[in-house]
Amino acid sequence: MINLEVPRKFGTLIGQAHQMAAEIMRPNSRKYDRAEHAYPKELDMLAAVINGMNEGGALSGAGAAGATQGGGSKNGASADPTGTRNGSNLANVLSIAEVCWGDVGLLLSMPGQGLGNAAIAAVANEEQLQRFGGKWAAMAITEPEAGSDSAAIRTTARLDGDEYVLNGEKIFVTAGDRAELIVVWASLDRDQGRAAIKSFVVERDNPGLKLDRLEHKLGIRASDTANFVLSDCRVPKENLLGSPEIEAKQGFAGVMQTFDNTRPLVAAMALGVARACLEETRERLGEAGTRIDYDAPPNAQSAAAAEFLALEADYEAARLLTLEAAWMADNGKPNSLQASMAKAKAGRTGTDIALRCVALCGAVGYGEGSLLEKWARDAKILDIFEGTQQIQLLVVARLLLGKSSSELK
Amino acid sequence: MPRQQQNLTDRSMAIGLRALNRFAGSSVVDRFGLRDPAERFLFGASKTTVRTATSAGRTFAAAQKLAKPARQPRLAPSGLFDLTPTDEQQMLSQSVRDFALQRLRPAAQDADAACVAPAELLTQSDELGLTMIGVPEELGGAVTERSALTAVLMSEALAQGDMGLAVACLAPAAVSTALSLWGDEDQQATYLPEFVGERIPSASLAVLEPRPLFNPFRLETHARRSNGGYVLSGVKSLVPRAADGELFIVAAALEGHPALFIVEATAGGIAVEPEPAMGIRAASTGRLTFEDVELPASSLIAAGSAEVYAECIQLGRIAWSALAVGVGQAVLEYVIPYVKERTAFGEPIANRQSVAFAVSNIAIELEGMRLTTYRAASRADQGKSFAREAALARRLASEHGMSIGSDGVQLLGGHGYVKEHPVERWYRDLRAAGVMEGGLLV
Numbered sequence: 001m002i003n004l005e006v007p008r009k010f011g012t013l014i015g016q017a018h019q020m021a022a023e024i025m026r027p028n029s030r031k032y033d034r035a036e037h038a039y040p041k042e043l044d045m046l047a048a049v050i051n052g053m054n055e056g057g058a059l060s061g062a063g064a065a066g067a068t069q070g071g072g073s074k075n076g077a078s079a080d081p082t083g084t085r086n087g088s089n090l091a092n093v094l095s096i097a098e099v100c101w102g103d104v105g106l107l108l109s110m111p112g113q114g115l116g117n118a119a120i121a122a123v124a125n126e127e128q129l130q131r132f133g134g135k136w137a138a139m140a141i142t143e144p145e146a147g148s149d150s151a152a153i154r155t156t157a158r159l160d161g162d163e164y165v166l167n168g169e170k171i172f173v174t175a176g177d178r179a180e181l182i183v184v185w186a187s188l189d190r191d192q193g194r195a196a197i198k199s200f201v202v203e204r205d206n207p208g209l210k211l212d213r214l215e216h217k218l219g220i221r222a223s224d225t226a227n228f229v230l231s232d233c234r235v236p237k238e239n240l241l242g243s244p245e246i247e248a249k250q251g252f253a254g255v256m257q258t259f260d261n262t263r264p265l266v267a268a269m270a271l272g273v274a275r276a277c278l279e280e281t282r283e284r285l286g287e288a289g290t291r292i293d294y295d296a297p298p299n300a301q302s303a304a305a306a307e308f309l310a311l312e313a314d315y316e317a318a319r320l321l322t323l324e325a326a327w328m329a330d331n332g333k334p335n336s337l338q339a340s341m342a343k344a345k346a347g348r349t350g351t352d353i354a355l356r357c358v359a360l361c362g363a364v365g366y367g368e369g370s371l372l373e374k375w376a377r378d379a380k381i382l383d384i385f386e387g388t389q390q391i392q393l394l395v396v397a398r399l400l401l402g403k404s405s406s407e408l409k
Numbered sequence: 410m411p412r413q414q415q416n417l418t419d420r421s422m423a424i425g426l427r428a429l430n431r432f433a434g435s436s437v438v439d440r441f442g443l444r445d446p447a448e449r450f451l452f453g454a455s456k457t458t459v460r461t462a463t464s465a466g467r468t469f470a471a472a473q474k475l476a477k478p479a480r481q482p483r484l485a486p487s488g489l490f491d492l493t494p495t496d497e498q499q500m501l502s503q504s505v506r507d508f509a510l511q512r513l514r515p516a517a518q519d520a521d522a523a524c525v526a527p528a529e530l531l532t533q534s535d536e537l538g539l540t541m542i543g544v545p546e547e548l549g550g551a552v553t554e555r556s557a558l559t560a561v562l563m564s565e566a567l568a569q570g571d572m573g574l575a576v577a578c579l580a581p582a583a584v585s586t587a588l589s590l591w592g593d594e595d596q597q598a599t600y601l602p603e604f605v606g607e608r609i610p611s612a613s614l615a616v617l618e619p620r621p622l623f624n625p626f627r628l629e630t631h632a633r634r635s636n637g638g639y640v641l642s643g644v645k646s647l648v649p650r651a652a653d654g655e656l657f658i659v660a661a662a663l664e665g666h667p668a669l670f671i672v673e674a675t676a677g678g679i680a681v682e683p684e685p686a687m688g689i690r691a692a693s694t695g696r697l698t699f700e701d702v703e704l705p706a707s708s709l710i711a712a713g714s715a716e717v718y719a720e721c722i723q724l725g726r727i728a729w730s731a732l733a734v735g736v737g738q739a740v741l742e743y744v745i746p747y748v749k750e751r752t753a754f755g756e757p758i759a760n761r762q763s764v765a766f767a768v769s770n771i772a773i774e775l776e777g778m779r780l781t782t783y784r785a786a787s788r789a790d791q792g793k794s795f796a797r798e799a800a801l802a803r804r805l806a807s808e809h810g811m812s813i814g815s816d817g818v819q820l821l822g823g824h825g826y827v828k829e830h831p832v833e834r835w836y837r838d839l840r841a842a843g844v845m846e847g848g849l850l851v
Contacts, residue, residue, distance in 0.1 A: 317777025
């Protein structure tokens, strides 16, 4: 039966996430926006709480770690008599949005909750899950010469005895300096294209993994963004995630399926920022004497109220698309299309809402006295990482039109 | 055609649609048989303002008294986030979609040009039981529980065939649903039997007024109390099937507050004139002028309740959003094969990002509109507030619906601008979702 309300059983989880966002994230937002690269130590305590929640099995945590593939939701899943499940994918999307209502930069710095964790959860085998479980894992895909075109990455992995030897350069690794593990994408054979690309788990303290520098950024400054050089970086061959075989058809698809799980999570981040902006703006507009009326047509209200309604409508669309993608994952339905649609809509909507809210609030929005200007800077990354807007549109178009990547470039 | 009809009949009977059971095989029933199609064409499409008095129409009278008004019970929500329609909803919307694609779509262009829906189609649509969906079972209705969502799914499916014809088919359902939701025992006993009977009356919900920045909560049409009843004056715009309407529910201000009145077409002082518009022309939109129309005390719905009026407006907005979703789906399904087949510079234009991304954006915004519309309807069914959700669905349907219509034409280029393809009609129809108030109800 069609119902698009948040299930009541997630109320406790969302309540906890909200409390965390309000009590820990918001009060520290400005501090770590200014103190870029400083470690937000307030989060350590939170991580312990979240891990406790995960292990307790009551509900999955506020981060990316719990995202799982296809109906195998381990935490808090339940099904109604018709077999519908509301599991960890939906729980994660909801709690991430809630925490990012507090601060998206701090969410990305939450120990143990990196995007690498989502990759491990999605494709690791049982032994690897045991070995890497509970550790903070970052994700290293992008290179100086390969961003959206991840099939063109140049980092190589060569099997030498029981170890893979990795060589190359990785940039824009979120939480790369702080994480305990880095999931590195590298090619087993550059002549075999995307099929040869595999992901490898590298311990942060591996001597072959050298931190090159930390970036200074437009936003999400609380989150460290690291650039690495891998030089003869040796990892046990058991650290390869998925199959070591180069399969012409399946290989890259396996790597890409991680995105079906992580894209809704990034969409959820954009939802959190967008909702923060809308709530703040509604309050400021209210102080200025502008009320939002849902019954009167927008054209019969002030321009500010009409604009607010327009933004809120797009927020609602982005939010429901994101919940749809997560719900599909929980129920074992292939969701590549919906995951990319959600990411595309939420990414662009988040940025649009944040920037327009700054303008609606004028000097109050643009000045550092409120967090609106910061949220507008933070929001932009959400339309870029885990696949830019343009990549999402490409994914959606290829699926709708039945086009290969060589036909529709 | 007989085989198709059989399929529809089978499905509809299986889901308890008693209408079809009763009407199966009675295709000879054509209440418009007396009116020559050519005459209807001239009347509907006339540019000259021929204002005529409404007079046609039946006498509505209660055959039996009801002790209390009948209401459909609500479905109990499962509490889980779920996008799976019930089996009944799936079968129903599939039946309606078959009807829409096989019957409405081929008739759409001529109906658009003629500004009238073929009588045969309206009869078939009545036989599908659209006016019975919102009526309580004890009054002869078709579906046990109240479900705005079911009406949304059916509206969406119908509009996939054609929006104008969908409006013509659904207009009487707005009146039967309103009476089911808010009518008192006498109003229900007087009018509802006709909507589950053999000849469904042409009926319409008239809210919109002809002026810029129209706000349905600030009406110029008004009613004043007189001799224990009311006297109604004002103008209603773009009323579906106004000319052959036998029964109207009219939004009018009573002592400054908007309210709903039941108005029979035979009441004196009502004039109707054709008001063809940019789109939804098959709905035979017309303008109704009320000049000191005397109404009985029993014509006021729900004692003029402000809550009921707001709900009526909100449910109407959800209905128009649902139609926009259906037309948007039609656009998407039309442009995909087109851009894959059409070649330029030696390869399909679908291989170009500028074209492919336009298709992506249609799909993305369409799905966002759809989910937002479903949520609004689902909240209504659960007895939760839905003013916000209805407003947001309307905004999306208005804005993105418009863009989808425009992109549909654009992707076909010059071919999209000519009537060889339906996208120019969808372009015109989709604009209605941001303009119309009332007329429909889910």
